[in-house]
Amino acid sequence: KEAKEAEKKIKQAKKKEKEKEKQREKLAKEIAKAEKLRDAAEEKLLMERVEGCYLEGRDCYKARQYGEAIKLFQKTIKLKPDYTKASRYLKKARKKWEKQKEKESKKKLD
Numbered sequence: 001k002e003a004k005e006a007e008k009k010i011k012q013a014k015k016k017e018k019e020k021e022k023q024r025e026k027l028a029k030e031i032a033k034a035e036k037l038r039d040a041a042e043e044k045l046l047m048e049r050v051e052g053c054y055l056e057g058r059d060c061y062k063a064r065q066y067g068e069a070i071k072l073f074q075k076t077i078k079l080k081p082d083y084t085k086a087s088r089y090l091k092k093a094r095k096k097w098e099k100q101k102e103k104e105s106k107k108k109l110d
Helices: 002-062 066-079 084-109
Strands: none
Touching (some): 002 066, 066 084
16 A cells, blocks of 8 residues: 555656656747847847948948048947948048048148
């Protein structure tokens, strides 16, 4: 009789352990899902900042404010190193800035 009781308790304990394991697995899945949502939200915020810096830099470039444009494109690239549009505009802005400085130097000499 005692052996049957012990066996019954063992089965109950194993059943509870399986339920707990299922709960742990369910929680792990929920955590993973929440982490993915958080990562996606962080990436979206980052891209909003990146795009904002880039667009502001592009506006400065178009307004021939090359020094400010360079700073903004550098900030964009610092936030997202593989943002190729900013890299291209940074190169253009540096060239234009150099030409602008040369013209200013020539004007001072005249």
